[in-house]
Each structure stands twice: as structure tokens, then as C-alpha cells.
Amino acid sequence: MSKGKVTGCKYFHALKKQFSLQIFVWVGLIYLFVFSYLPMVGLVMGFKDYDIVDGVWGIFTSEWVGLKYFKEFVNDVMFERLVRNTIAISVLKMIFTFPMPIIFAVMLSEMRSLKYKKLVQTCSYLPHFISWVVVAGISFHFFSLKGIINTLLVNTRLLQEPISYLSDKDLYWAMAVFLDVWKEMGWWTIVFLAAIAGVNHELHEAAAIDGAGRLKRIWHITLPSIKPTVVIVLILAIGNLFGGGLSGSNFEQSYLLGNSMNSETSDIIQTYVYEVGLSQGRYAYATAVGLIQSVISLILILNCNFISKKISGSSLF
Amino acid sequence: MLEKWKKKNTEDKIIDVVIYLFCTLVLFITIYPFYYILIISFNEGIDASLGGIYWLPRKFTLDNYSDFFTDTKWLNGLWVSVLRTVIGTGLSVMLTTLVAYGLSFRHLKGRKIYMVLIIISMYFGGGIIPYYTLLRTLGLINTFAVYVIPGALNTFFVLVGIAFFEDIPPSLRESAKIDGATEINAFRKIILPLSKPYVATCVLFVGVNQWNNWFDTAIFVRDKTLSTLSFLMMQVINSTQVSATAPEHGISIASTTTTLSIQAAAMMVATLPIICIYPFLQKYFVSGIMIGSVKE
Numbered sequence: 079m080s081k082g083k084v085t086g087c088k089y090f091h092a093l094k095k096q097f098s099l100q101i102f103v104w105v106g107l108i109y110l111f112v113f114s115y116l117p118m119v120g121l122v123m124g125f126k127d128y129d130i131v132d133g134v135w136g137i138f139t140s141e142w143v144g145l146k147y148f149k150e151f152v153n154d155v156m157f158e159r160l161v162r163n164t165i166a167i168s169v170l171k172m173i174f175t176f177p178m179p180i181i182f183a184v185m186l187s188e189m190r191s192l193k194y195k196k197l198v199q200t201c202s203y204l205p206h207f208i209s210w211v212v213v214a215g216i217s218f219h220f221f222s223l224k225g226i227i228n229t230l231l232v233n234t235r236l237l238q239e240p241i242s243y244l245s246d247k248d249l250y251w252a253m254a255v256f257l258d259v260w261k262e263m264g265w266w267t268i269v270f271l272a273a274i275a276g277v278n279h280e281l282h283e284a285a286a287i288d289g290a291g292r293l294k295r296i297w298h299i300t301l302p303s304i305k306p307t308v309v310i311v312l313i314l315a316i317g318n319l320f321g322g323g324l325s326g327s328n329f330e331q332s333y334l335l336g337n338s339m340n341s342e343t344s345d346i347i348q349t350y351v352y353e354v355g356l357s358q359g360r361y362a363y364a365t366a367v368g369l370i371q372s373v374i375s376l377i378l379i380l381n382c383n384f385i386s387k388k389i390s391g392s393s394l395f
Numbered sequence: 396m397l398e399k400w401k402k403k404n405t406e407d408k409i410i411d412v413v414i415y416l417f418c419t420l421v422l423f424i425t426i427y428p429f430y431y432i433l434i435i436s437f438n439e440g441i442d443a444s445l446g447g448i449y450w451l452p453r454k455f456t457l458d459n460y461s462d463f464f465t466d467t468k469w470l471n472g473l474w475v476s477v478l479r480t481v482i483g484t485g486l487s488v489m490l491t492t493l494v495a496y497g498l499s500f501r502h503l504k505g506r507k508i509y510m511v512l513i514i515i516s517m518y519f520g521g522g523i524i525p526y527y528t529l530l531r532t533l534g535l536i537n538t539f540a541v542y543v544i545p546g547a548l549n550t551f552f553v554l555v556g557i558a559f560f561e562d563i564p565p566s567l568r569e570s571a572k573i574d575g576a577t578e579i580n581a582f583r584k585i586i587l588p589l590s591k592p593y594v595a596t597c598v599l600f601v602g603v604n605q606w607n608n609w610f611d612t613a614i615f616v617r618d619k620t621l622s623t624l625s626f627l628m629m630q631v632i633n634s635t636q637v638s639a640t641a642p643e644h645g646i647s648i649a650s651t652t653t654t655l656s657i658q659a660a661a662m663m664v665a666t667l668p669i670i671c672i673y674p675f676l677q678k679y680f681v682s683g684i685m686i687g688s689v690k691e
Contacts, residue, residue, distance in 0.1 A: 093504055098578030099497040106494030109548040116529050117521025134532045185414045198418045201425050207669045209607030211629045212662050216428045229446035291406045355524040368522035376519050
């Protein structure tokens with residue numbers, strides 16, 4: 079009894095001593111509560127017969143409808159197209175956007191001229207800082223019917239007719255992946271290049287003395303040494319798989335580069351949520367559709383984290 | 396140089412050639428698009444729409460820029476962008492570093508729970524519709540505040556900051572406190588000056604996000620006087636998307652400029668600050684970002 083009192087006193091004493099620090103943190107926690115956790119409460123909309131005219135409190139007072147909207151989405155005429163595009167674009171990005179920085183980092187680390195290496199590297203991550211709006215604007219100058227690529231190819235007679243890269247439904251996926259690689263490759267190279275810089279030089283020297291060629295050294299020394307970093311970045315990428323992997327660019331790309339000509343391949347779940355929710359005002363339905371994607375993402379990241387912890391010992395949490 | 400090259404075996408030579416070719420290609424593909432927009436922005440718009448410009452402007456002009464800087468719509472957008480970047484970044488960096496600093500104390504009561512709350516919020520959220528509802532309830536829709544208030548706490552940089560501050564010897568803070576400094580003064584005068592790499596990284600990233608963001612204008616703001624530069628560029632893209640099928644560029648009356656050529660000037664204005672700043676902060680963010688990604 080008295081012991082509890084003493085520890086209680088100690089607790090408050092400690093709390094008093096770190097009062098300012100607690101204040102700093104609590105300001106952040108209030109922010110977190112308002113802007114992150116309150117919207118999570120709003121997710122109940124997805125299970126309720128809610129209409130915007132009911133006001134905010136209507137979210138809680140309106141009637142429960144269970145999984146009605148989830149069923150509605152599965153039966154939606156758009157369902158197949160949205161799921162197919164979301165999965166296809168995301169998986170294609172994983173296949174192409176993820177390995178490119180690793181390959182590029184290995185190449186840069188093997189480069190002899192340090193000055194040139196630095197120049198290439200610094201320039202290569204410029205696009206990471208540029209907004210997708212500008213990237214979309216640039217790609218318009220390059221890939222539209224009168225864009226520089228078409229003019230060049232037609233003038234040199236490599237093409238008979240200009241191709242409208244930006245409004246062809248068969249080309250949207252390729253464009254999305256290409257632009258994603260262009261924008262983000264240099265950036266993620268930083269992480270891998272730093273990992274490679276940490277590799278012990280003596281390993282390379284010893285292998286060279288034993289007669290291992292450059293390719294062999296890359297394969298048997300460089301790549302295994304950066305495996306933990308690769309695993310961490312891979313978990314991060316898979317955790318945001320349906321957002322577009324490392325860069326999370328699916329939504330912005332689809333919004334900026336999607337048009338009536340390529341909507342068959344550019345419509346994704348996220349743009350659909352935006353469209354039905356904010357343009358058509360069907361809040362409850364849009365919330366339910368959005369929730370499906372967040373839950374799948376959460377399951378993905380938890381599983382990846384678990385598997386990688388078991389296999390390689392590296393994990394996010 | 397030649398002697399060295401002769402001494403190498405074939406495998407070495409092939410690898411060297413492949414690496415230099417590939418890296419040069421990457422360099423070209425990355426830089427040329429920006430260069431191309433630059434020359435287009437200095438070329439007469441109507442002339443540029445004929446195509447065939449690759450290396451230098453064909454009909455040099457400053458009209459695109461003078462049209463950009465005399466158009467109140469663009470000027471206002473530029474002003475709003477600058478304002479939100481300065482205020483938004485200041486607010487966000489202040490809040491984020493303070494929270495990170497508080498959480499970097501291992502003995503902080505409740506630290507574990509706080510951390511769990513932060514990490515959950517990073518991997519799960521309410522989604523766009525509940526978020527919109529919340530902002531409407533708070534009366535933030537259609538105000539300047541929506542640009543700078545809701546996103547001020549950057550949880551990713553809180554984690555980076557915790558890792559950074561943990562490495563600063565605690566004795567520094569303790570000696571300052573013995574000298575009678577308050578917690579906030581100890582932080583401002585002792586800790587912050589030691590944290591340049593972290594703060595610089597934070598400023599760069601938050602600043603770039605503020606500068607580039609167009610999406611919050613698109614969904615939360617209808618008031619045209621609050622349109623940002625990014626948002627205005629987005630509108631041009633949306634309107635030219637229509638002409639992607641019928642290749643006719645909007646031509647303004649009695650002028651050599653087109654919507655597309657002014658757009659090119661706008662893109663240069665939007666890109667230039669970034670090109671000027673990021674190479675100088677490079678040394679900071681390369682180490683700053685590593686703390687975040689390598690931390691277990």
C-alpha cells in the first residue's frame with residue numbers, strides 16, 4: 079500500500095521533471111488525434127446509410143447497413159476494370175521501378191571517375207523533387223501528337239504516323255511505369271549506394287587476389303552485403319503496393335495523365351474513390367471502397383514485415 | 396591513362412564501357428527534358444508548335460515570361476505558393492522537431508504508447524472522404540489555413556528526428572539546464588545548432604512538398620484567389636489533355652505566345668528554385684535520409 083504511494087509519488091515527480099518535454103510531445107499527439115485518428119473514426123460512414131445532408135453527427139446517428147456498400151462495389155460495373163488496373167500498374171511498378179535503383183547504384187559504385195559519378199548521381203535525383211504536375215507537363219511536350227518524340231520519329235521516317243502515347247489505352251501502363259522509373263530511380267539509388275559504401279573493402283581485395291572477376295565480386299560480395307537494405311526498402315514498397323510502390327505515384331499519375339481516351343487502363347481504385355466521393359457526393363460508398371484498399375495494404379505490410387523478420391532478421395517494426 | 400586501360404582484361408573493359416554508356420544515357424534522359432522546356436520557354440509559342448526545335452530556340456523571345464509575370468492569375472498563384480511554402484514549412488519544421496526532441500528521451504513517461512500511436516498513423520488512415528469531412532467540420536475548407544495546418548506534423552520526420560537527437564550526448568542538455576536554461580531555450584540554443592543536417596533535410600522535404608502540392612487546392616479550395624502555381628499548371632494540363640486528340644494549341648490573340656509556351660515558362664519558374672537549392676543541401680539530406688531508412 080505504502081509502496082504504491084511512493085512509486086506513485088515518484089511517477090508524478092518524474093512527470094513534473096519532464097513537464098516541458100511532455101508538453102512538446104502532447105502538442106504533436108493532439109495533432110495526431112485530430113488529423114489522423116478522427117478520420118479513422120469517420121470510417122464508420124462506410125457501414126452506415128449516411129448522406130451529406132445529415133451533417134457531421136449524421137455519421138453516428140444514421141442507420142447501420144453492414145456490408146451493403148462493399149457488396150455494391152463488388153457488383154459495380156467498374157469493379158473489374160478498377161481492380162485489374164490497380165493491380166497491374168502496381169505490380170508492373172514493383173517489377174521495374176524497384177530493381178532499377180539497385181542496378182544503377184551498383185553501376186555508380188563501380189565507376190572509376192569520382193567526378194563524373196557525382197555529376198550523374200546529383201542530376202539523377204533532380205526529378206524526385208519535381209512535382210508530378212511538372213512531370214506531366216513535360217511529358218505532354220514530349221509525347222503528344224505534336225510532341226518532340228513524334229516529330230523526331232516522323233521526320234527521320236522511323237514512324238509513318240505519329241503515335242498519341244498519352245491517349246492510347248494500350249500504352250498507359252507502359253507510360254506510367256516509364257515515368258515512375260524516370261522520376262524516382264535516382265532517388266532510391268542514394269539509399270543503396272550508401273549501403274554499398276559500407277561494404278568492407280578488404281573483402282573485395284581478398285576476392286580479387288583469389289582471382290574473382292568484377293562481375294563475380296559484384297554478385298558474391300556487393301549484392302549479399304546490401305541485402306538487409308534491399309529487404310527494408312522492399313517491405314516499404316510492398317506496404318504501399320497499391321499506392322504505387324516506393325513513390326506512391328498511382329493516384330497523381332492517373333489523375334494527371336488519365337483522360338477519356340485511356341480511361342479503360344488508367345482508372346484505378348483511388349481515382350474512383352475521389353470521383354464518386356467528392357464529385358458525386360456519395361460519401362458512404364466512397365469511404366467503403368477506400369477502406370478496402372487501406373485494409374489490404376495493411377495486411378500486406380504486416381505480412382511482409384513478419385516474413386522478413388523470420389527469414390532475414392531485418393524488419394520495420 | 397592508356398597504359399592503365401591496356402592492362403585491364405576484357406571483362407573489365409566491357410563492364411566499364413557498359414557502365415559509362417548507361418550512366419551517360421541516364422544523365423541525358425534526366426537533364427534533356429528540363430533543357431527542352433527551357434528552350435521552348437524562350438521560343439515564340441506559335442513557332443514552337445510547329446515542332447523541330449531540339450537544341451536552341453529558333454525564334455528567341457522573352458514574351459512567354461513577360462506574359463507570365465504580367466498575368467495576375469499566374470502572379471497570384473506564384474505568391475500563394477511562396478506564402479504557403481514559407482509559412483507551412485516554418486510551422487511544420489517547428490512542430491516536427493519539437494515532438495521528435497521530446498520523444499528522443501528514453502525515460503519519457505508513456506514513450507512506448509506515443510510511439511505506437513505515431514507508427515499506426517503512418518500505416519493506416521481514414522482515407523480521403525473522412526478527411527474531407529473532418530476539414531469541412533473544422534471550417535478549414537476554402538481557407539489558406541488548409542495548406543499549412545492539417546499536414547504540419549510530419550510523422551516520418553519525427554522518426555528521423557528521434558534517431559538523430561538520440562545521438563546527441565545528454566550531458567549537453569543537462570549542463571544547460573543546470574545553468575538555469577528552460578527546456579525550450581536549451582533546445583533552441585544548444586540542440587538545434589548541432590542538428591543542422593536533420594533540420595536542413597526537414598526544411599528541404601517539407602518545403603518541396605509545400606511548393607509542389609496541387610492536390611489540396613484541387614479538393615479543398617474553390618476560391619480562385621487561393622490557387623497555387625502547381626494547381627494552375629495542373630489546370631493547363633487538364634485543358635490541353637482535350638487537345639491531345641485534336642492537335643490544336645490554344646493561341647492567345649495578337650501574340651506570339653500559346654498556352655503551352657506560357658506553361659513552359661511557368662514550369663521553369665516552378666522548377667528553378669528547386670534546381671537552385673537541392674544541390675547545396677545534398678550533403679545534409681544524404682546523411683539525414685540514411686538515419687531514417689537504416690534505422691531498425
